[in-house]
Amino acid sequence: MANYTAADVKKLRELTGAGMLDCKNALVEADGDVTKANEILRVKGLKGVAKREGRSAENGAVTSLIAADATSGVLVELKCETDFVAKSPKFLAVADQLAAHVAASKPADIEALLASEIEAGKTVQAFVDEANANLGEKIVLDRFAAYEGAFVASYMHRTMPDLPPQIGVLVELDKADADLAKGIAQHIAAFAPKYLTAEDVPAEIVESERRVAEETTRAEGKPEAAIAKIVEGRVNGFFKDATLLGQPYALDNKKSVQKVLDEAGVTLKRFTRIKVGI
Known part of the structure; x- marks a missing residue:
């Protein structure tokens, strides 16, 4: 007889995100001990991380987190191999946790982010590797943006209705104007300007x-x-x-983005556009 129950398999799957057969095999090896089986799966999964290094991770999601007072916000791109994993609750939970950590820790760059502790004794890099092991795909964190200013807003765009956002835009204005911020961010998502002004080229x-x-x-x-x-x-x-400010505004192409901002008496300080895999 099997030395584990269906409840043990369910619990192990919830803990690890591993497939049913892998959970059953681990429970057999662990003589029904769920904790030990969890460790077995983690070890096997982490061994697979290196094997997946050469794979391409061009799917994934962009997630954002804006402070309640809209004076700060972040964008985080988390990549994976397939759209199946990209839309899975476990993958999206990892992305959300990373966004929350970026907002709280305010890392200077990606190297500082990966080296920072997201949990006691666990770096972000180790956290991402653990997700790699649990989800069975190459998981990559290599881009984020974090702003603090008078008014920060984001816009998230889904290229497919059944997938998480694939394009994210973060904007910083010198004063609060939620409607204008949304319109400008939508414009950026659609027209992908590379620079803010001619001086930035x-x-x-x-x-x-x-x-x-x-x-x-x-x-x-x-x-x-x-x-x-x-x-x-x-x-x-x-x-x-x-350049963003030189482009005809998406919602009124008779005016440039600069003209629209000038008429509103608002200055756009900076923006970031992230599209998964590009």
Whole structure:
């Protein structure tokens, strides 16, 4: 006879997230001791972490946490291998716990985050490895954003209705305006600007765009006297596309995002857009 009960299997599955057959085998090996079986599964699972290192983790979720007074907020991207795991309650619980830890600990960068303690004696890296072991997939935490300011808001977008949010946006304004913050964040989610202003674009990127614009203009046979003006127009077009403040506003494309902010008397301090796997 089996030296464990159906209740033991259920309890072990709840503790570990492991499959039914794996739980049954662990209970047999542990002679029905649920605690020992839990340890057996953890050891076996953690051994599999290294084997999964070479796998691709392009699915997952973005989660956010905004303070009750909206003066701070975080975005966290947690990646996994399949959409099946991405929408599982256990995976989403891990993501939420990581977001709460980021909000509480305010790490300087990803290295500091992974090295910080999320539970007594357990680093975030160990916590992620444990999730890797329990869920049986490569789990990756390599991006987050944390803001503090006068007003912080987020917008989360689902690309598929049965999946968790795949795109997350965090914005910081210099004063409270929930409706405007939501509209700007939705715009960012849809149009994916790379920079806030033209001044934020790295000089080497600008020079590359200018060089391409000049070579294209000359190849088109434009008059020499007109080249400088055409090139400048094309570079300005690049700024309009690549910078948030220069883009036509999604909810009123007759106005730029900058114009909408100016009319509201609000300054957008910064933004972060995270799309899972990109």
